[in-house]
Amino acid sequence: xxxxxxYWLVAGLALVFLAGCATQATLQDRDRARQGAExxxxxxxHYLANNNLEQARTNLARALDMAPDxxxxxSAFAMLQVRLNNEREAERSFRRAVELDPDDSFTxxxxxxxxxxxxxxxxxxxxxxxxLANPYYPTPEHALTNAGVCLLEAGQTKEAEESLRRALDNNxxxxxxxxxxxxxxxxxxxxxxxxxxxxRFREHREHTxxxxxxxxxxxxELRDREGAGNCAVRLKDRFPDSxxxxxxxxxxxxxx
Numbered sequence: 054x055x056x057x058x059x060y061w062l063v064a065g066l067a068l069v070f071l072a073g074c075a076t077q078a079t080l081q082d083r084d085r086a087r088q089g090a091e092x093x094x095x096x097x098x099h100y101l102a103n104n105n106l107e108q109a110r111t112n113l114a115r116a117l118d119m120a121p122d123x124x125x126x127x128s129a130f131a132m133l134q135v136r137l138n139n140e141r142e143a144e145r146s147f148r149r150a151v152e153l154d155p156d157d158s159f160t161x162x163x164x165x166x167x168x169x170x171x172x173x174x175x176x177x178x179x180x181x182x183x184x185l186a187n188p189y190y191p192t193p194e195h196a197l198t199n200a201g202v203c204l205l206e207a208g209q210t211k212e213a214e215e216s217l218r219r220a221l222d223n224n225x226x227x228x229x230x231x232x233x234x235x236x237x238x239x240x241x242x243x244x245x246x247x248x249x250x251x252x253r254f255r256e257h258r259e260h261t262x263x264x265x266x267x268x269x270x271x272x273x274e275l276r277d278r279e280g281a282g283n284c285a286v287r288l289k290d291r292f293p294d295s296x297x298x299x300x301x302x303x304x305x306x307x308x309x
Contacts, residue, residue: 087119087120087123089120090116090117090120090123090126091123091125093112093113093115093119093126094116094123094125094129096112097109097111097112097116097130097133098132100112101129101133101136106133109133110133113126113130113133114130116130117130122153123153124149124150124151124160125150125160127146127147127149127150127153128159128160128163131143131144131146131147131150131160131164132163134146135170140171144167147160147164150164151164151183155183158184158185158187158190158196159184161181161184161196162181162184162195164180165177165178165179165180165181165183165184165196165203166199166203168180169199174206174207177200177203178203178204181196181199181203184196185197192224193220194220194221194223194224194230195220197216197217197219197220197223198216198227198230198233200216201215201216201217201220201233205233210241213237214237217230217234217237221234225253226257228254228257228258231250231251231253231257232250232254232264234246234250235250235251235254235264235267235271239267239270239271242274244271244275245275247271248268248272248275251267251268260287260291262288262291262292262295262296262298263297265284265285265297266284266297266300266301268284269284269285269288269301285301289301
């Protein structure tokens with residue numbers, strides 16, 4: 054009897070050992086698959102940023118095949134679908150990503166921007182709030198700015214300004230928020246503030262055709278002919294083929 058008992062104990066230990074080896078091998082396979090998926094997601098995002106959508110699709114599909122439960126792969130695939138104007142697949146992938154990783158503020162922010170772009174403004178604000186709920190979110194100014202833009206789309210100017218000011222409280226040099234505040238204050242006829250926001254924008258980023266056109270209009274409203282002239286000259290010199298330059302030239306032809 055004792056021999057039999059010892060035999061089963063030894064056999065049981067052997068089974069445990071074999072199971073442990075199998076588990077370790079499985080974990081190693083999963084780790085390799087995840088590492089491969091991470092590489093393919095990085096490649097996919099690189100190709101997406103460079104507008105090589107076909108190669109991006111190849112790498113991101115490969116990442117999902119390697120690690121179907123990898124939230125970042127679903128998030129990146131969603132961004133590709135946004136570029137392809139495939140709203141249904143984009144939403145499905147965004148939802149899968151946040152289901153797998155509910156604390157991923159970057160995906161919540163991207164999902165919110167997507168929802169706002171499809172006119173679902175209330176759902177978008179919920180997504181931005183989810184992004185901001187994570188105390189470890191390193192760039193809350195991104196979600197706050199996107200939320201502000203979305204609120205402007207909804208005609209909620211006061212709430213939009215509050216969100217944009219919060220964004221600048223988090224990062225005073227965040228140029229997208231500075232640009233949105235310049236637009237908002239111009240539309241609200243607060244032209245001195247528009248000037249100030251554009252000056253802060255220029256401290257951290259080169260002017261664009263849009264910001265120079267806004268600068269020209271704000272300085273014109275402030276009756277600063279020299280300031281308006283400087284903005285006009287820079288606009289025509291740097292962006293001669295832009296829509297903004299065409300509008301400026303039309304004004305000059307009319308003698309305004």
